[in-house]
Amino acid sequence: MSAVVLGTSGRTAWTAVCHVADLVPERGAAALVGGEQVAVVRLVDGTVLAVQNLDPFSGAHVLSRGIVGSRGDAPTLASPMYKQVFDLRTGECLDPVGREPVAGGATLRTWPVRVEGGLVLVGTPLAAARADA
Amino acid sequence: MDEPTDALDGVTQPKHHGTSGETSAAYRRDGQQPDAAEQLPGSQGGPVDQHLVVVGGGMVAHRLVEALRDRDADGAWRVTVLAEEPRAPYDRVALTSYFSGRNAEDLSLGQPELWEDPRVRLVRDTTVTAIDRAARTVTARRNDTDHVTSYGYDALVLATGSSAAVPPVEGTDLPGVFVYRTVDDVAALRGWVEERAARWKRPVRGAVVGGGLLGLEAAGALQALGAQSTVIQFGPRLMPLQVDEGGGEALRRLINATGVAVRLNTSTTALRPGRDGAVRRMDFANGGRLDVDVVVLATGVRPRDELARAAGLPVGQRGGVVVDEACRTEDPAVWAVGEVACIDGSCIGLVAPGYAMAEVVVDRLLGGAAVFPGADTATKLKLAGVDVASFGDAFAATPGALELVHADPVAGIYTKIVLSDDASTLLGGVLVGDASAYASLRPMLGRRLEGDPGAYILPEGAGSAGRPQTALPDDAAVCSCNNVTAGTVRAAVTEHGCTDLGAVKACTRAGTSCGSCLPLVKKLVTTELEKSGVTVSTALCEHFDLSRAQLFDAVRVSGLRTFSEILARHGRQDLPAAARGCDICKPVVGSILGSLGAGHVLDGENATLQDTNDHVMANLQKDGSYSVVPRMPGGEVTPEGLIVVGEVARDFGLYTKITGGQRIDMFGARLEQLPAIWRRLVDAGFESGHAYGKSLRTVKSCVGSTWCRFGVQDSVALAVELELRYRGLRSPHKIKLGVSGCARECAEARAKDVGVIATDKGWNVYVGGNGGFTPRHAQLLAEDLDTETLVRTIDRFLMYYVRTADRLQRTAPWIEDVEGGLDGVRAVVMDDSLGIAADLDAAMAAHVENYTDEWRATLDDPEKLARFASFVNAPTTPDPSLAYVPERGQVRPATAAERAQHSAARADGPGGVSEPRAGAVLVAGTTLEVRR
Structure with missing residues (x-):
């Protein structure tokens, strides 16, 4: 499915990336949103969350291929490269595994996500969406 | 969820309003109170309510207040900290990390509650302008309101630190020229680089004057901002205070490899402006020039001793407030700590000695007699990809000192240790390119090194003996940032009941500053736990209390086949409702289900258990x-x-x-x-x-008796048989086998988990060998077996290992863990001492029978193929970040430097495409024609 800017709400542009059924629960998928790589994750309860696909600790775009799990109450994503664990809700790095990030900060960028009519919509601030369009 | 997100990189600074008026009023009252002038500050039994004023709000001031509040149980002292910066003390050592995206708040030190302590007042944004030693008052001015307040003191500590030294070069006041000292400096630099990059739509060209520790960190910081970075060093090598000539050369190569250019022996004569008035060009004494958009000056620091000078206190030849071994100035009521203190004739620009001074002053204020123990000038550069450490007598200045050097220019490694003239006592060292020995060597400074000293400087794993295991004496400093000894770490376990690394860190503060000692702390903790009989928890992770072997048995018996069921039945009972396993337990369950023959690795929920390797x-x-x-x-x-x-x-x-x-x-x-x-x-x-x-990899073989003049058995045929038998067997770690056709052992079978070596009468089988981090030779399990017995023996050995080994435990350490060691394993697989042989045989038979090729099965299943989409909304679009460089007739991934160079060239060129600057041609993805 091609990326379509569906509409705007407030100052956010929403891009449909796939049907929710395209996402295997607890298995991330990469999506291109306004030229950026986003890792989209569907949890078992149906919540869909989105963080950057760029792994700050390796510089490779691989986070969508990591293991989804939990630490305490926090849903997490573990980098498949060097196994850092990130909170999917905030992007916070919960365990840097003794490493320093090589590409940007240790905290992941997050994107707001809505599920409407079976479609997964990823939100970007409007200014950014215009610049990329 | 539909709120617009905040911009991520917008750093917000908490603003502190409203308390300054009250604060100064409160202390003006204090100032008017009669001082107990006849009481010597610091003597015990003085007035209960003495007032300590600390001038300066840096890391050392923070440590001083923290230590005082820790130790001053009777509340003898109230503290006022007068800080020039508009924020609480922060971790200046970690300033560079501010570039890699951390917020200013992430730099905060210790517990924020310290500043809410009623006996502590932090007055920010306030500059002390004068000290009246006779009246025992200091005058301070609010930077924002110019409001002037006087503070009385019983004791005064100068912790004013240093300012960045600006070299006497024309143009250092131009816009675009920065120093590198405070959060504000760093924020201004960041803002400038980002603004220039946005304006010119090309990478910003940066230069750093000064190739010392700070200069290299600044260069790394520029690079982290996306700027090009050149280090201009006056002298002949980088980090001249810490590394010797050989180390400097290795360091230059490493720095170059990170994409930072280095100009040595280069003296900057002027910084010239461009048409917009901002810095545009650097001129050098050798006639050279460099076009720049931003310059960072990192040529050194100067102690901020102006207050002390004005107050008539003696200062050192090269600046700094002269103090004695108690950190006290000539005036018994005035102390100096940190970078501003001139102790033994010099100022020390490192945080660890500053912390030590803070502890000394606190001890003295509370009536103790502590003295400054001398500076630990050990340093470790905190720069991604560049490993540098220096400690002790790095230049072998001690008479008769011996230097032991290992240099590998190809690998970019230079390691040196300095020993006493009898080669027994460690005096210092320089480690460039591989500083892994730093944590274990530094605490041994001034002590006897046991074993072969050369082993410390060889790469880890080289040589047969490996690094000597040193038992650290209790008084050896493990964490020099926080001055924690090995004994303190051990006591945290034995006396304070800490049972893991996290608890020990919280209890002792070891490893909480720079973290370089953590591997050593962890080792001490583990050793101590084991010694004191505390069972080191075998729980898999926060979701399972069971070890892998226990979980294997539990799943085998319960017959559960999905992760959700296994977590619900065998997981911890107190898990939150949202608990869903993690990157530790999920692959373990995936492996266990795989070993139990529970179907394809990509089937159903099992697909979510695998890390990407097994998943794709x-x-x-x-x-x-x-x-x-x-x-x-x-x-x-x-x-x-x-x-x-x-x-x-x-x-x-x-x-x-x-x-x-x-x-x-x-x-x-x-x-x-x-x-x-x-x-x-x-x-x-x-x-x-x-x-x-984590499964059978290969069965390596020599060519054997079919072709070889010396072979006594057909090693290839046996290797093929074994590989086809065990292919796809999921195990706790990878398994490798080898078969040699004669005793010459060309297949290197004894380096394998299972090694088979042909004899005249049959096969000898060896187990528990591996290469890797800790190489082991396999040990003889049984001799002269016929092929059928051999295969049955290996079947049982492997299946026993699969069932009982811990997660990521290879066969060698597993054999050590089996009761009775190798003899115990032999009893189980040869003599069936546990009565499980038939079970193991049946399990292996089931594995062999049920094997299918995972890839063929995947290709036949459209649903599984969907998982190989690069993007869910663009399934065949290649990852645009992949870039390759030709090398020796093939391709390899482009390095970070090559990528940066390429994007710079593209930005400069017309229409966004041009030749990269120097040699390397970038290929975007593997773009060769694909035949389908």
Whole structure:
């Protein structure tokens, strides 16, 4: 499915990336949103969350291929490269595994996500969406 | 969820309003109170309510207040900290990390509650302008309101630190020229670089004057901001205070390799402005020039001793407030700590000695007699990709000192230790390129080194003995940032009941500043826990209390086949409702289900248990592409097979290399290419090589008796049989086998988990060998077996290992853990001492019978193929970040420097495409024509 800017709400542009059924629960998928790589994750309860696909600790775009799990109450994503664990809700790095990030900060960028009519919509601030369009 | 997100990189500073008026009023009252002038500050039994004023709000001031509040149980002292910066003390050492995206708040030190303590007042944004030693008052002015307040003191501590030294060069006041000292400096630099980059739409050209510790950190910081970075060093080497000539050369190569240019022996004569008035060019004494958009001055620091000078206190020859070994100035009521203190004739610009001084002053204020123990000038550069450490007498200045050097220019490693004239006592060292020995060497400073000293400077794993295991004396400093000894760490375990690294860190503060000592602290903690009989928890993770072996048995008995059921039944009972396993327990359950023959690795919920290697059945490489390894049993391959592999590699533009396991690895395959690659391989009769799995990898063999003049058995035939028998067997860690056709052992079978060596009468079987981090030779399990007995023995050995080993435990340490060691293993697999042999045999028979090729099964299943989409909304679009460089006729991933160079060249060129600047041609992805 091609990326379509569906509409705007407030100052956010929403891009449909796939049907929710395209996402295997607890298995991330990469999506291109306004030229950026986003890792989209569907949890078992149906919540869909989105963080950057760029792994700050390796510089490779691989986070969508990591293991989804939990630490305490926090849903997490573990980098498949060097196994850092990130909170999917905030992007916070919960365990840097003794490493320093090589590409940007240790905290992941997050994107707001809505599920409407079976479609997964990823939100970007409007200014950014215009610049990329 | 539909709120617009905040911009991520907008750093917000908390503003502190409203308390300043009250604060100064409160202390003006204090100032008017009569001082207990006849009481010497610091003597015990003085007035209960004495007032300490600290001038300066840096890291050392913070430590001083923290230590005082920790130790002043009777509340003898109230503290006022007068800080010039508008924020609480922060971690200046970690300033560079501010560039890699951390917020200013992340730099905060210790517990914020310290500043809410009623006996502590922090007055920010306030400059002390004068000290009246006779009246025992200081005058301070609010930076924002110019409001002037006087504070009375019983004791005064000067912790004013240093300011960045600006070299006497024309143009240092131009816009675009920065120093590198405070959060504000760093924020201004960041803002400038980002603004310039946005304006010119090209990478900003940066230069750093000064190639010391700070200069290199600044260069790394510029690079982290996306700027190009050149270090201009006056002297002949980088970090001249810490490393010697050999180390300097190795360091220069390492710095170059990170993409930072270095100009040595270069004296900057002027900074020239461009038309916009901002810095544009650097002129050098040798006639050279450099175009720049930003310059960072990192040529040194100057102690901020102006207050002390004005107050008539003695200062050192090169500045700094002169103090004695108690950190006290000539005036018994005035102390100086940190970078501003001139102790033994010099100022020390490192935080650890500053902390030590703070502790000394606190002890003295509370009536103690502590003295400054001397500076630990050990340093470790905190720069990604560059490992540098220096400690003790790094330049071998001690008479008769011996230097032991290991230099490997190819690997970029230079390591040196300095020993006393009898080669016994460690005096110092320089480690460049591989500072892994730093944590264990530094605490041994001034002590006898046991064993071969050379072992410390050789790369880890080199030589047969490996690094000597040192038992640290209790008084050896482990964490010099926080001055924690080995004894303190041990006591945290034995006396304070800490049971893991986190608790020990919280209890002792070891490893909480720079973290370089953590591996050592962890080792001490583990050793101590084991010694004191505390069972080191075998729980898998926060979701399972069971060890892998226990979980294996539990799952085997319960017969559960999905992760959700297994977590609900065998997981911890107190888990939150949202608990869903983690990257530790999920692959373990996946492996257990795999070993139990629970179906394809990508079936149903099991697909979510696997890390990416098992999930896409390929090996993840550093740039996010994968490598592909078809199975070549026993290392045997037909010419037709080789041609197919060659054609596939050529058609998909893959880099090929022969592996240590006698097969061919093809690198650089993109996620979405894997099915097409495997279609070709499967059609040609290849199957998965399981190079990605914790499973059987290969059975290596020599050519054996069919061709070899010396071979006594057909090693290839046996290797092929074994590899086909155990292929796909999921295990706690990878398993490698080897078969040699005679005692010459050309297959190196004794380096394998199971090694088989032919004899005149049959086969000898060895177990528990491995290469890797801790190489082991396999030990003899049984002799002169016929083939049938041999296979049965290996069946049982492997299945016993699969069932009872811990997660990621290879066969050698597993054998040590089995009760009775190798004899215990022999009793189980040869003599059936546990009565489980029939069970093990049946399990292996089931494995052999149920084996299917995972890749063939995947290609036949459209649903599984959907998982190889590169993007869910653009399934065949390659990852745009992949970039390759030709090398020796093949491709390899572009380095960070090559990528930066390429994007710079593109930005400069017309229409966004041009030749990269120097040599390397970048290929975007593997763009060769793909035949389908």
